[in-house]
Amino acid sequence: MFGIYSFPSETKAKEECKRIRDKYIPDGRLTDPADDVFFRALVDEHRHREEKVGAGIEYFQVRLNGSLRARTGNYGVWIKQYGVDDLIDFGYGGVISRLANAGGARQEHARIDRALRLAIRPITDEFLSTWRESGRPLVSCLSGETMRSGDAIDVVHDVPRWGELVRGFIARFAELSAIETRRLDQSLGEIIVSDEIRSSWIQYHRDHAVLGLSTPQENAARSRELA
Template structure:
């Protein structure tokens, strides 16, 4: 069977990925909040794969909880949004083949990763590896380049897609590497790079601070 990815996590098969998610689901009691950082981050990346991710995320993800069974005997996951509302989501739906929107988002992030890398290296060279949220010193191995001081990455990407008429207007090449292709139109790729560069307001956070940020 083909390998499977959830965010940057590689699994030998889709079944292995499903089992990793199930382990999180049954690690907690029904009604409890997912409070382990690695579990929280996995569920954030998993939710991004949902075909209705924008609707599920809403105002942003504050946390995840284990919801009681709705149909059948098994519990499920629930999103706790930053505005206090809650909504359930099916992890099995998330594990279906990625939507075109999700594929485009993955490619978009890959196309601009050099910007985040350059920002990190510049801060490191300047001796300013400190959290822009708490002011605490950061270890280079536990530092995240984040969008918390301006529009989110997904918001910047959504604005670009909307300017073209929607996600389907962005054509991708095929690739087996991490499920990623490239922009078929390289001029459009350059436009995306400039669009992102003009709008991204980057900052540094610790890994834990970044994992606990609301996801929008």
């Protein structure tokens, strides 16, 4: 979820923070180097990182939130900056929630991406088959190199690229959840549940996509450039 740390859920991440915090209640400074490194990694994910780090983090301190003008009377983990007498509020729970929400959004995009790819698979398969049957040279649209008929060949989205095409289509929907999908066997991916949405996507793809050929290596390198 952050740094070198990974948790199966937002709840588990918060439980780990609480476990560390509880070791130092009621008014303790975090002394275990592993605990210190853990919270520093979490601070690095804060949207106001520069403000929280200041001239540098000297140490973390557990204090009763109410004594430091925080919203609740629970204990929290606070930041002691170099050169600053007052402790700085942290709010690690909010950081974890934001990271979890971002992860959820990525999963939503991945889910929809799989379903959209599968929906237009017959189109890309037909494109490659028709090109091979035409006897035209198998020229990569990415490098201009001619490929041999026995080579592994990928069908790629030349202009616009796949990511741009997908973003353009899903922008039509107020929420990603509006594009409902159903997971099939791992080898089959995911399908769009709504026939109307699937048909709309296929038509959108026909209207906007420009397909081309490339080697798998070129396609993979192109994907890394966008990462």
